[in-house]
Amino acid sequence: xxxxxxxxxxxxxxxxxxxxxxxxxxxxxxxxxxxxxxxxxxxxxxxxxxxxxxxxxxxxxxxxxxxxxxxxxxxxxxxxxxxxxxxxxxxxxxxxxxxxxxxxxxxxxxxxxxxxxxxxxxxxxxxxxxxxxxxxxxxxxxxxxxxxxxxxxxxxxxxxxxxxxxxxxxxxxxxxxxxxxxxxxxxxxxxxxxxxx
Amino acid sequence: xxxxxxxxxxxxxxxxxxxxxxxxxxxxxxxxxxxxxxxxxxxxxxxxxxxxxxxxxxxxxxxxxxxxxxxxxxxxxxxxxxxxxxxxxxxxxxxxxxxxxxxxxxxxxxxxxxxxxxxxxxxxxxxxxxxxxxxxxxxxxxxxxxxxxxxxxxxxxxxxxxxxxxxxxxxxxxxxxxxxxxxxxxxxxxxxxxxxxxxxxxxxxxxxxxxxxxxxxxxxxxxxxxxxxxxxxxxxxxxxxxxxxxxxxxxxxxxxxxxxxxx
Numbered sequence: 001x002x003x004x005x006x007x008x009x010x011x012x013x014x015x016x017x018x019x020x021x022x023x024x025x026x027x028x029x030x031x032x033x034x035x036x037x038x039x040x041x042x043x044x045x046x047x048x049x050x051x052x053x054x055x056x057x058x059x060x061x062x063x064x065x066x067x068x069x070x071x072x073x074x075x076x077x078x079x080x081x082x083x084x085x086x087x088x089x090x091x092x093x094x095x096x097x098x099x100x101x102x103x104x105x106x107x108x109x110x111x112x113x114x115x116x117x118x119x120x121x122x123x124x125x126x127x128x129x130x131x132x133x134x135x136x137x138x139x140x141x142x143x144x145x146x147x148x149x150x151x152x153x154x155x156x157x158x159x160x161x162x163x164x165x166x167x168x169x170x171x172x173x174x175x176x177x178x179x180x181x182x183x184x185x186x187x188x189x190x191x192x193x194x195x196x197x
Numbered sequence: 198x199x200x201x202x203x204x205x206x207x208x209x210x211x212x213x214x215x216x217x218x219x220x221x222x223x224x225x226x227x228x229x230x231x232x233x234x235x236x237x238x239x240x241x242x243x244x245x246x247x248x249x250x251x252x253x254x255x256x257x258x259x260x261x262x263x264x265x266x267x268x269x270x271x272x273x274x275x276x277x278x279x280x281x282x283x284x285x286x287x288x289x290x291x292x293x294x295x296x297x298x299x300x301x302x303x304x305x306x307x308x309x310x311x312x313x314x315x316x317x318x319x320x321x322x323x324x325x326x327x328x329x330x331x332x333x334x335x336x337x338x339x340x341x342x343x344x345x346x347x348x349x350x351x352x353x354x355x356x357x358x359x360x361x362x363x364x365x366x367x368x369x370x371x372x373x374x375x376x377x378x379x380x381x382x383x384x385x386x387x388x389x390x391x392x393x394x395x396x397x398x399x400x401x402x403x404x405x406x407x408x409x410x411x412x413x414x415x416x417x418x419x420x421x422x423x424x425x426x427x428x429x430x431x432x433x434x435x436x437x438x439x440x441x442x443x444x445x446x447x448x449x450x451x452x453x454x455x456x457x458x459x460x
Contacts, residue, residue, distance in 0.1 A: 015226055026220055031211040055226050120206050139204040
């Protein structure tokens with residue numbers, strides 16, 4: 001398969017060609033990172049770290065691989081790596097942008113919708129990063145099982161199992177409306193807290 | 198869970214997030230590959246040293262030869278998070294220390310001093326430092342030396358080196374720490390059991406725990422945990438170390454086997 005000329009130019013070390021190569025993928029990369037990390041600042045860090053890694057590792061892009069998919073894999077890995085270093089459960093309700101409800105909705109409908117949304121995000125935040133990531137890549141990026149397996153470097157069977165567990169967890173959380181007693185939270189109590197810097 | 202609602206909600210929020218205009222600043226590639234935001238990394242050298250520090254009354258002076266630390270090596274392989282992060286003793290943001298910089302962390306019972314080096318400087322100071330030859334650190338590896346002192350001592354109780362580097366885009370983290378005096382057998386046993394407990398608690402919370410026997414250069418070892426990040430961790434009476442990375446276990450073992458002192 002012929003190599004993308006832009007990729008070839010970027011590989012030669014030209015930073016401007018690298019910018020051209022990566023720019024079309026930046027917005028999506030940032031948004032996926034936000035969803036995994038539930039934090040805009042951390043998402044920015046993850047994407048920037050991923051950019052540096054991608055620039056260094058350009059030679060590893062195989063001709064039969066899409067650059068976008070390869071870069072997304074780096075971003076996802078970097079976001080997950082950062083997520084694993086966050087020992088507090090993220091607070092998406094503070095970190096994510098509030099989107100105005102449609103003007104035609106009644107105040108009651110808006111309130112209900114807001115409560116539902118809060119429960120969705122609270123449940124997503126309570127989910128471990130590995131399970132949250134498969135949900136995001138499936139329902140935000142629309143990846144198939146095999147694409148998910150490739151993106152996360154895990155077997156397809158593990159993808160299916162994680163998706164199943166993640167959906168089940170969300171369902172339970174949304175039905176009970178409580179995430180305080182979820183297993184990730186219970187576990188956190190068992191672990192020593194990291195020191196504040 | 199209605200999948201359409203989930204998909205719509207993810208799009209609603211993520212697509213509304215404004216993309217920062219400086220997401221890819223012009224000088225980014227020239228910067229050190231470290232996050233601008235302060236990040237905390239409890240390296241194994243620190244955390245394991247602090248565990249030993251907390252259970253051992255021994256004072257120590259620095260080792261003259263790093264190779265000595267590999268006496269009576271015992272290897273525990275862990276799949277999951279790096280044990281240094283599990284142990285989570287006091288630590289500092291070593292990733293933000295630039296080459297030539299030093300940071301001092303004051304502790305209740307002592308202090309830790311971190312100094313960042315280049316690989317070249319490390320090899321000048323310690324020409325015999327055992328580096329892997331498979332997926333080895335490049336010249337841009339981030340290397341931090343740490344020394345842990347008791348409050349009443351000028352000589353380090355422990356010394357350590359932590360380094361991280363990229364192979365492809367996968368980060369590899371390698372730490373060694375060493376001490377002069379051997380650890381008492383009961384303290385070593387206590388440390389090993391504490392590490393195992395730490396690993397078990399964490400891995401159990403994430404997913405079902407798995408365990409398997411593996412071999413590194415003829416030494417039997419146990420793989421524990423889940424996840425796709427593997428860590429190889431060893432502790433012995435003169436110190437220990439760790440090697441971790443987002444790599445298949447077989448690849449990580451190859452890296453470990455290429456470390457001269459592990460042969």
